[in-house]
Amino acid sequence: MGTAPLRVGIAGLGTVGAGVLKVLATQAELLARRCGRPLVVTAVSARDRGRDRGVDLSSVRWHDNAVDLAADDQVDVVVELIGGSDGIAARTVETALANAKHVVTANKALLAHHGTALAHQAEAQGLTLAFEAAVAGGIPVIKGLREGLAANQVREVHGILNGTCNYILTEMRTTGRDFAEVLAEAQAKGYAEADPSFDIDGVDAAHKLAILTSVAFGTRVDFANVHVEGIRHISALDIDYAGQLGYRIKLLGIARRTPNGIEQRVNPCMVPVGSLIAATDGVFNAVVADGDFADKVALVGRGAGAGPTASAVVADLVDIAIGRRTPTFGVPAGQLLPLTPAPLSARRGRYYVRLMVVDRPGVIADVAAALRDQSVSMESFLQRGRAPGEAVPVVLTTHDTEEVAMLRALTVIGGLGAVQEPPRMIRIEDY
Numbered sequence: 001m002g003t004a005p006l007r008v009g010i011a012g013l014g015t016v017g018a019g020v021l022k023v024l025a026t027q028a029e030l031l032a033r034r035c036g037r038p039l040v041v042t043a044v045s046a047r048d049r050g051r052d053r054g055v056d057l058s059s060v061r062w063h064d065n066a067v068d069l070a071a072d073d074q075v076d077v078v079v080e081l082i083g084g085s086d087g088i089a090a091r092t093v094e095t096a097l098a099n100a101k102h103v104v105t106a107n108k109a110l111l112a113h114h115g116t117a118l119a120h121q122a123e124a125q126g127l128t129l130a131f132e133a134a135v136a137g138g139i140p141v142i143k144g145l146r147e148g149l150a151a152n153q154v155r156e157v158h159g160i161l162n163g164t165c166n167y168i169l170t171e172m173r174t175t176g177r178d179f180a181e182v183l184a185e186a187q188a189k190g191y192a193e194a195d196p197s198f199d200i201d202g203v204d205a206a207h208k209l210a211i212l213t214s215v216a217f218g219t220r221v222d223f224a225n226v227h228v229e230g231i232r233h234i235s236a237l238d239i240d241y242a243g244q245l246g247y248r249i250k251l252l253g254i255a256r257r258t259p260n261g262i263e264q265r266v267n268p269c270m271v272p273v274g275s276l277i278a279a280t281d282g283v284f285n286a287v288v289a290d291g292d293f294a295d296k297v298a299l300v301g302r303g304a305g306a307g308p309t310a311s312a313v314v315a316d317l318v319d320i321a322i323g324r325r326t327p328t329f330g331v332p333a334g335q336l337l338p339l340t341p342a343p344l345s346a347r348r349g350r351y352y353v354r355l356m357v358v359d360r361p362g363v364i365a366d367v368a369a370a371l372r373d374q375s376v377s378m379e380s381f382l383q384r385g386r387a388p389g390e391a392v393p394v395v396l397t398t399h400d401t402e403e404v405a406m407l408r409a410l411t412v413i414g415g416l417g418a419v420q421e422p423p424r425m426i427r428i429e430d431y
């Protein structure tokens, strides 16, 4: 590796792109010392050339089209910070690799959909495709799993992978307000997008989980087999009951090795109040990996924002500048295994259920009978307050049971005349 500057082209100068420009400018000396060569931005691309990006770009080549930047012969590494699983971002990355340039990206949607194919394309030419910023922003979770835990069979990786959802759930708990109200406030403050569906419906977390699964288990990225549930249906009532039962509700991404295959799911879960995951509040993310020799390892930090995300992007640039290389997903792309998805119906675990039932004699006996008929055993049962003839919340938790039995029981319970709304079920994870 020579001492010539590493020439960096940045496609996308929004929150993350402008953050990367700032880190490269502020830390230029430190980075040059760490890499033994300077990191120099030679080209950039965005839509609006007139917009102030906070850094003087007058001596840097400007491309109106990011694909042209990806083919620029003054660029050694293309940093893709535009976003989106297809379209311009995908064309930019493919063009960069086709022109023998390394790629750094923060684009989880792109990797969730095309990660395995892009890893093949990069590795076939001895190029790096790096994506630390794509999962949990500033937290070095990819390096932690791929390099730090390389000696382990990973049993499970789980975590809080979406700061917007965690912020909303935290606000709901601390203020007692309902989902819609807190979401509107989060949008007004800029914590949630105008179209928040990728965040609150769990899709963004599912993109990240699909990437984590591949790194953790050496399997091809398999986004299609992630079970995804968001947080729209979580009510202030459930959050309150969770607290009374000693739990917090968190939107978790979970990838778990089971006897049936690998389970991948994003879903609201109840976790014990004393756990690290429960204590991770607001916009923070947390990732816990469970290795057969290392045991549980946790990383907590900021999963988004200009500074943290740019920190991860620039760390990938340092690897490239030094020539530090590792297979994209920890195993050479050609040796990644197809993922055998474990059916979620085979999950064994505990459950929280909330019903709205008309308060009249015999209802609870019917609910108990439906559970007994599926061999589901109740652990606790809560009915606070009485309002004869009106719908009141009834909450129960179960001992370990199979999800398929739970679902059968809930179908029967949901069909009882006295049960007013579809039963709400939340999985309990005893971390």
Ligand SMILES: NC(=O)c1ccc[n+]([C@@H]2O[C@H](COP(=O)([O-])OP(=O)(O)OC[C@H]3O[C@@H](n4cnc5c(N)ncnc54)[C@H](OP(=O)(O)O)[C@@H]3O)[C@@H](O)[C@H]2O)c1
Binding pocket: 011, 012, 013, 014, 015, 016, 017, 045, 046, 047, 048, 049, 051, 064, 065, 066, 080, 081, 082, 083, 084, 088, 106, 107, 108, 109, 133, 134, 137, 303, 304, 305, 306, 309
């Ligand atoms: N924001 C975060 O905290 C965060 C955290 C982790 C990962 N990420 C990922 O990082 C990526 C970028 O996110 P961001 O928040 O920085 O997005 P952003 O603020 O919306 O910025 C997107 C940038 O792409 C540029 N752009 C859009 N279409 C373009 C095109 N056709 N050609 C060239 N440039 C184009 C925009 O140009 P103009 O500025 O001229 O409009 C803008 O500079 C996404 O993949 C996102 O998922 C973001």
